[in-house]
Amino acid sequence: MPNPSTAAARRRVTRPAAWPLLVPAAVGFAFLLLPLLGLLAAVPWTRLPEVLGRREVAEALGLSLVSATSAALLCLVLGVPLAWWLSRMRFRGHGFVRALVLVPLVMPPVVGGTALLSTFGRSGLIGAPLHQTSGITVPYSTPAVIMAATFVSMPFLVVAVEGTLRGLDPRLETAARALGASRWYAFRRVLLPAVAPGVAAGMVLAWARALGEFGATIAFAGNLPGTTQTLPLAIYLSLSKDPAAASALSLVLLVASLLAIGLAGSAAPIRGGRR
Amino acid sequence: MPNPSTAAARRRVTRPAAWPLLVPAAVGFAFLLLPLLGLLAAVPWTRLPEVLGRREVAEALGLSLVSATSAALLCLVLGVPLAWWLSRMRFRGHGFVRALVLVPLVMPPVVGGTALLSTFGRSGLIGAPLHQTSGITVPYSTPAVIMAATFVSMPFLVVAVEGTLRGLDPRLETAARALGASRWYAFRRVLLPAVAPGVAAGMVLAWARALGEFGATIAFAGNLPGTTQTLPLAIYLSLSKDPAAASALSLVLLVASLLAIGLAGSAAPIRGGRR
Amino acid sequence: QRQDTTELTVAAAASLEGVFTELAGPFEDEHELRLRFSFAGSQELAAQIVQGAPYDVFASADTAQMTAVGEHALDPVLFATNELALIVPDGNPAGVTGLADLATGDVTVVLCAEQVPCGAATTRLMAATGEEIPADSLERDVTSVLTKVRMGEADAGIVYRTDALSARDDVETVPLPEGREAGIVNEYPVSALAEADDPALAGAFVSYMLSDVAQDALREAGFGTPGTEDASS
Amino acid sequence: MNAQAPRPQHRSGTPGATLRPGDLRLDGVIGRGGFRLPLTMDFRAGETLVLLGANGAGKSTLLETLGGLIPLLEGELLRIGSDGATVLSGPRGTVPAERRRAGFVHQDYLLFPRMTALENVAFGLRARGVGKKEAHASAAAQLRRLGLTEAQAGSRPGALSGGQRQRVALARALAGEPDMLLLDVPLAALDAGTRAQARAQVYAQLREFPGPRVLVTHDLTDALSLGDRIAVLDQGTLAQIDSPAEITRTPRTPYLAELLGINLFSGLARRGRLSIGHSRVTAPTELDGRVLVTLPREAVTVNTEAPAKAGRNTFEARVVAVQEDAQGITVAVSPTDPDVGLACSARVPLTSLPTAPIRLGAPVWATVDESALHAYPF
Amino acid sequence: MNAQAPRPQHRSGTPGATLRPGDLRLDGVIGRGGFRLPLTMDFRAGETLVLLGANGAGKSTLLETLGGLIPLLEGELLRIGSDGATVLSGPRGTVPAERRRAGFVHQDYLLFPRMTALENVAFGLRARGVGKKEAHASAAAQLRRLGLTEAQAGSRPGALSGGQRQRVALARALAGEPDMLLLDVPLAALDAGTRAQARAQVYAQLREFPGPRVLVTHDLTDALSLGDRIAVLDQGTLAQIDSPAEITRTPRTPYLAELLGINLFSGLARRGRLSIGHSRVTAPTELDGRVLVTLPREAVTVNTEAPAKAGRNTFEARVVAVQEDAQGITVAVSPTDPDVGLACSARVPLTSLPTAPIRLGAPVWATVDESALHAYPF
Ligand SMILES: Nc1ncnc2c1ncn2[C@@H]1O[C@H](COP(=O)(O)OP(=O)(O)OP(=O)(O)O)[C@@H](O)[C@H]1O
Ligand SMILES: Nc1ncnc2c1ncn2[C@@H]1O[C@H](COP(=O)(O)OP(=O)(O)OP(=O)(O)O)[C@@H](O)[C@H]1O
Numbered sequence A, B: 001m002p003n004p005s006t007a008a009a010r011r012r013v014t015r016p017a018a019w020p021l022l023v024p025a026a027v028g029f030a031f032l033l034l035p036l037l038g039l040l041a042a043v044p045w046t047r048l049p050e051v052l053g054r055r056e057v058a059e060a061l062g063l064s065l066v067s068a069t070s071a072a073l074l075c076l077v078l079g080v081p082l083a084w085w086l087s088r089m090r091f092r093g094h095g096f097v098r099a100l101v102l103v104p105l106v107m108p109p110v111v112g113g114t115a116l117l118s119t120f121g122r123s124g125l126i127g128a129p130l131h132q133t134s135g136i137t138v139p140y141s142t143p144a145v146i147m148a149a150t151f152v153s154m155p156f157l158v159v160a161v162e163g164t165l166r167g168l169d170p171r172l173e174t175a176a177r178a179l180g181a182s183r184w185y186a187f188r189r190v191l192l193p194a195v196a197p198g199v200a201a202g203m204v205l206a207w208a209r210a211l212g213e214f215g216a217t218i219a220f221a222g223n224l225p226g227t228t229q230t231l232p233l234a235i236y237l238s239l240s241k242d243p244a245a246a247s248a249l250s251l252v253l254l255v256a257s258l259l260a261i262g263l264a265g266s267a268a269p270i271r272g273g274r275r
Numbered sequence C: 001q002r003q004d005t006t007e008l009t010v011a012a013a014a015s016l017e018g019v020f021t022e023l024a025g026p027f028e029d030e031h032e033l034r035l036r037f038s039f040a041g042s043q044e045l046a047a048q049i050v051q052g053a054p055y056d057v058f059a060s061a062d063t064a065q066m067t068a069v070g071e072h073a074l075d076p077v078l079f080a081t082n083e084l085a086l087i088v089p090d091g092n093p094a095g096v097t098g099l100a101d102l103a104t105g106d107v108t109v110v111l112c113a114e115q116v117p118c119g120a121a122t123t124r125l126m127a128a129t130g131e132e133i134p135a136d137s138l139e140r141d142v143t144s145v146l147t148k149v150r151m152g153e154a155d156a157g158i159v160y161r162t163d164a165l166s167a168r169d170d171v172e173t174v175p176l177p178e179g180r181e182a183g184i185v186n187e188y189p190v191s192a193l194a195e196a197d198d199p200a201l202a203g204a205f206v207s208y209m210l211s212d213v214a215q216d217a218l219r220e221a222g223f224g225t226p227g228t229e230d231a232s233s
Numbered sequence D, E: 001m002n003a004q005a006p007r008p009q010h011r012s013g014t015p016g017a018t019l020r021p022g023d024l025r026l027d028g029v030i031g032r033g034g035f036r037l038p039l040t041m042d043f044r045a046g047e048t049l050v051l052l053g054a055n056g057a058g059k060s061t062l063l064e065t066l067g068g069l070i071p072l073l074e075g076e077l078l079r080i081g082s083d084g085a086t087v088l089s090g091p092r093g094t095v096p097a098e099r100r101r102a103g104f105v106h107q108d109y110l111l112f113p114r115m116t117a118l119e120n121v122a123f124g125l126r127a128r129g130v131g132k133k134e135a136h137a138s139a140a141a142q143l144r145r146l147g148l149t150e151a152q153a154g155s156r157p158g159a160l161s162g163g164q165r166q167r168v169a170l171a172r173a174l175a176g177e178p179d180m181l182l183l184d185v186p187l188a189a190l191d192a193g194t195r196a197q198a199r200a201q202v203y204a205q206l207r208e209f210p211g212p213r214v215l216v217t218h219d220l221t222d223a224l225s226l227g228d229r230i231a232v233l234d235q236g237t238l239a240q241i242d243s244p245a246e247i248t249r250t251p252r253t254p255y256l257a258e259l260l261g262i263n264l265f266s267g268l269a270r271r272g273r274l275s276i277g278h279s280r281v282t283a284p285t286e287l288d289g290r291v292l293v294t295l296p297r298e299a300v301t302v303n304t305e306a307p308a309k310a311g312r313n314t315f316e317a318r319v320v321a322v323q324e325d326a327q328g329i330t331v332a333v334s335p336t337d338p339d340v341g342l343a344c345s346a347r348v349p350l351t352s353l354p355t356a357p358i359r360l361g362a363p364v365w366a367t368v369d370e371s372a373l374h375a376y377p378f
């Protein structure tokens, strides 16, 4: 098969392998990490124990972790089926239905929080009947924090999972169904495990986004220490009075999240067996 | 092969197929969309032409679209290689390196913006030498808006793409390399097309997140109509003085984003041919 | 939400955080209750109150937001005022000596956007003095202005006196006589809310704000008090 | 393929047989993408129907249509029940795949990547509500029968060899208590050494299976040994459907002739003599009318030199194709005078190659052994 | 397999031949996961080596090691050059896959899903810097040679049939100007009708190819017609490596015997007489010492009734396995008295089945046609 006219091309084989990938990767990584250095430079290391010892810091951190985790789980339960549904749509203009899911993402969080308020608030679309029939007021409670976080983070999970579902060989599902599996069984036992990396990625995105959530929370849930004051809210409030403390709190937030995500990421099998 | 002991199971075949998926999908969809209704209810339809006719609205919308698109492209160029690199990591504790990428996600945007300021600002780590040598000041400029948007949106793209890359059959890359492709060529021609749904999902996430970006932008780039005032900033500022106008502007933001994402999503082939 | 000990929830403008935290102790002791504060931007708090936030008292940084909550506010009274201050980073790198220096366009200036209370006050100041200040950024709140000046990313900014005072370690205050001459002051109303579980206790907090102890503390923090002509004593 | 090879008209796949419960009847058009194939044929319960056909003939498409994985483009697919027929696929929608209960071996296996081999095989039973223990025991037994070790049963497909994967796919299809078996080249990846065993194993299981079973294969031995009937898809139609014995004796399509390694012609029998086309190649016959004629390749001899005396069935020809392999060469020739000879293929074993090499385009003399001609009605 | 079948000792794959430029020498351990296989063998430039072996024997693992897709566990893989040898895989790292320039047909094709067939085939050339037009022209020609239409060349793999995909994979391997060819069952999915053509096509291309070519197949015909040498992997070793003629004449492993459908025994030749094990089955011979003996299955007859007169090579036995297919049955028997008969398999065509059915465990009389025994040195 050797072909003299292309034999000259052989010499080009040993061109440098991966720099067109490694250079932008390094630039990107640096761009994401440099500001972290800027932040670390502002941390008042000597005051750290005092700031971290405050009761409301522990409260806020606890609330943040609890509500981000609850929100991520809610996203999982509601978002994965939603992603599945979106990935199965085949009608004209399905792109617009999918785009609707992104609404919370595009709205600035404060606007989102305000929209939540006008829906689930005491005089809101859903909130008003709810309040009249059961006396329940949703906002300004820990559930409201979780709702706000779920609202802003769900699109991330949905889009990430839908992307992975679309990348999947559609014949896997039909094969499962031909073996007698219902849609639900096939989804649970075949599709879900097959898109596990995408779901994991989506969960991480949703959890992280929920942890950093600020605008929608303050607008919808308020800023009550112990009930609705998450760490980002505490950080924001410190920013004007005591920026050093704000840096210290940011550090807490980052370390907590890096630990959680890093541990989860390292514990997961590096790569499951593949077909 | 019929086996009398399991023959009874046949009757269970016709159990309802998909409701365990459809019910949560519907709940999730409703939860994401109801607040949109709340928002729409507040839109002052009669005043709409007047609000939308304002020059600064057009300016802000234009700036938002330009900077979100630029940010999404930057994310693509830097983030996809970064995702590739992360997906190839195999050392102990690689989970933590991957978690670092999520730092901008976890930081409340205002903190992120402040961190950017302390890095690229006039007296920041990189900004100070830059300013002294070239006289360039990054903040308060349109590039700063793009940087802020890139910073907050890149993790979404990176995580989404990395998830898809991990889900890929690793033998595809080796097959390509065995045919003589360098890492870069194999990446560009084989991996990238194969993870196209993930990249598309990541781009949509990044673009939408950039479009809704508020906190980091105002903290890093400031808020000057025409230069750095994006639509979310304009909306936020209207919120207290003229909430109806804020609703109208939110509507503009949503319609613009739905159009862009919906059109892109509908134009894309429903499903490319698969192996 | 209520626990065994009575709680009184106060929604207060972010700029009041310092004083209110300081003033909480004596009031809690006297009434044997626990005070809970929700600090946020006044407009956010107002929106929440309209939507049924379980707040007993609302202390706003301007009268507009108190008006916005309408009949939720039972009996608003003014308890403090605030005035504008011109701040520069430590060492005053741009050598700003007064409002006129800001109008030249050579210095990097950040101001509050006119949609938020401090920005509205700044706009009135510019109208009164006739100085057009070309801002490099119109910030969303006082905190943002303060942060940019503190970090040296702006050569000057206009904030409230109380904020300038609280950040005195990092920023310098340049005299701004024009503000007081033009009578540009922000008024802080406080009111018990219709939702209050115990209107009497809420009323007591409002009264406490007018007490000498509270008024002294407010003055200490840089606020003016309605009773005093010279808010800057 | 031979230029003059006949294209016998479409023969119905349902030679008037009455249908019984469990049978399937297809009368419509299958296809996908741009591909369309009209088909009318029956699939009988308790019968193994082997599908033969060139790559791309539509065999997998047919199987997937039967299994409900892709829709029928036109017409109907019926399943006969004891009290009438059910429409499995038709203009008014289809019975979903999970209720057709097909044991399917996909050509590329389609194993579930995140499950072990055992879980893959147990999947069908589990999906139908059988308990884990019972399902796993039955799956393990099936895997053992097909020659997988316990360690291999516990591996994911990614850690199995190609042939091991195919065994898992076969076990999965057989384990699920299916109503019909759809096997797409289920033995192609099995090693030749154990293939006879596997074939016997599959043969035994197929024989016991009460429903319709459809098997695609490219292996003539598999087709002949496993099939009760053999259907040949060729040139966009169902070209022939017959018993293995009939198929080998009286092939009706050039594809089948090629597969069997013989020459196939259409001819005319009249007054006790058989003539093929216009050629003067003839033989005695008892038939009358249009006929098909087969001629083994070995019964054609090719010489580079003119024979001493030109017999009746010797003619001058030109070499139009030469295929060489380790045991010999296959030479396709075309007669110089179309009225004298036959376009046919000859098999020349290495041991009896002519002295001069046979080159493409070279003139040769071909001789047909008339006693090897076999004629049967068209 | 036969109980007494011998396990001849490992025969080196490198029978003292000197290596020439372009040859590969493997001396090490291949494997992955828990699988390990020590191998010492040469791959010669200009020679087609066919790999035979049971499923899971390690054939694909060997190919992927040669191609640099997986590392060599121990030892070295060398490529001989005109000025010394290059270590392709060794303890000090490996030459990456893209610099080994292997034309690889993967067992499961591994086509690039988002490219058309044409782009898949052109990939190797394009990756090496050949212009698009030139690469596409060369790819199109290769696809045409392998029987794909232009429309199919423009389709993505997902819209092609199984056999069409395999043709694309084969074309991709051949088109890339490789230095070696590694073909993992490259013809398994091709339809039988055009397979002979494809085989001849591949045969022609292989013969022209100057580098080493290694071909895995499960098809005996492919192995015998395409291979210059045949290597048999069995029971975790390289059991035999020989020319096709030698392989069929003197198989040295039970796997190969099974594949060839013959019985294989170890025996002893002494004083002009051959004896197999302790049995009294004997035959004249010219050899001396330990020997291997083959016996075609057709040369063993099985009767359910005692023969009229018991000849020397008739013995009583028990049926230990019966495999039935459409043409006949294969019966494995074990002698009642191990000192008298042979454990062997008999092939009984349907046409000459004994009157009483042959059942598992039934007593039978077996007769070995001693003239069919073929002995050769151990
Ligand atoms: N998804 C698809 N889209 C468009 N055309 C397709 C698709 N799948 C198959 N085809 C075409 O349909 C025809 C029939 O394909 P099918 O897979 O049924 O062939 P087959 O008989 O199974 O062949 P093989 O022996 O190669 O497996 C082929 O020409 C193929 O190119
Ligand atoms: N990724 C893997 N991890 C662990 N074990 C593996 C892996 N891949 C293959 N094996 C095992 O290695 C052995 C050799 O596999 P290989 O694929 O080389 O067999 P093969 O000779 O090609 O068989 P086949 O004829 O079935 O293709 C098998 O027993 C298989 O189970």
Ligand code: MOO
Pocket (backbone or CB within 6 Å): C013, C014, C015, C016, C040, C041, C042, C043, C061, C116, C117, C118, C141, C142
């Ligand atoms: O309402 Mo404020 O005090 O400007 O944040």
Ligand SMILES: [Mg+2]
Pocket (backbone or CB within 6 Å): D059, D060, D061, D107, D184, E161, E162, E163
């Ligand atoms: Mg097929």
Ligand SMILES: [Mg+2]
Pocket (backbone or CB within 6 Å): D161, D162, D163, E059, E060, E061, E107, E184
């Ligand atoms: Mg293999």
